[in-house]
Amino acid sequence: QVQFVQSGAEVKRPGASVKVSCKASGYTFSNYAIHWVRQAPGQRLEWMGWVSGDRGNTKYSEKFQGRVTMTRDTSATTAYMELSSLRSEDTAVYYCARFPADAFDMWGQGTMVTVSS
Amino acid sequence: EIVLTQSPGTLSLSPGERATLSCRASQSVSSRYLAWYQQKPGQAPRLLIHGASSRATGIPDRFSGSGSATDFTLSISRLEPEDFAVYYCQQYGSSLYTFGQGTKLEIK
Numbered sequence: 001q002v003q004f005v006q007s008g009a010e011v012k013r014p015g016a017s018v019k020v021s022c023k024a025s026g027y028t029f030s031n032y033a034i035h036w037v038r039q040a041p042g043q044r045l046e047w048m049g050w051v052s053g054d055r056g057n058t059k060y061s062e063k064f065q066g067r068v069t070m071t072r073d074t075s076a077t078t079a080y081m082e083l084s085s086l087r088s089e090d091t092a093v094y095y096c097a098r099f100p101a102d103a104f105d106m107w108g109q110g111t112m113v114t115v116s117s
Numbered sequence: 118e119i120v121l122t123q124s125p126g127t128l129s130l131s132p133g134e135r136a137t138l139s140c141r142a143s144q145s146v147s148s149r150y151l152a153w154y155q156q157k158p159g160q161a162p163r164l165l166i167h168g169a170s171s172r173a174t175g176i177p178d179r180f181s182g183s184g185s186a187t188d189f190t191l192s193i194s195r196l197e198p199e200d201f202a203v204y205y206c207q208q209y210g211s212s213l214y215t216f217g218q219g220t221k222l223e224i225k
Binding site: 101103 | 149150152154161162163164167168173205207209212213214215216217218219
């Protein structure tokens with residue numbers, strides 16, 4: 001079955017960077033993009049962008065352009081999301097997810113990123 | 118960017134009752150790309166409805182979706198204890214993906 005397993009919780013200082021991984025299994029990795037969605041405490045879900053599974057093409061939300069980098073390693077069937085210049089407002093749970101046709105059908109378990117001095 | 122507004126913010130009902138959740142878009146949304154998710158505390162969202170009215174795999178038939186253009190509805194016909202959670206609508210259009218702020222369905 002399709003499954004995404006994400007890396008563990010992180011605590012970072014303001015100004016630092018964080019890199020979260022998402023290991024995919026149960027389907028042909030190169031067929032679909034991996035999306036990243038975050039959820040700050042008490043806030044709505046927020047789409048950040050995607051990285052394609054085949055060529056590594058990316059599309060980022062304007063809000064994160066310049067601060068986010070999404071990559072993938074096809075041999076490891078793993079996608080990565082790196083967010084730089086962290087601030088307290090980036091404290092959130094970060095999810096990877098798949099959007100095969102018309103909705104996010106499968107999600108990772110989430111990675112909590114805490115930004116605190 | 119299309120803004121999705123859900124109502125009510127909180128809905129208090131008893132098991133066995135019917136729930137009706139609303140999602141209103143700031144401009145017309147393609148029905149093909151309107152989805153609903155359920156999220157329980159400490160868990161990732163779970164896809165319930167896609168294409169505005171199609172149930173995802175394994176979703177019970179007490180869940181149904183309807184609507185078009187700017188007004189969409191998620192209905193739960195007979196609430197089970199496991200249905201009490203937060204529900205989000207989501208749309209895709211013009212290469213952007215946005216979510217509503219959520220409706221919390223709580224036990225009365």
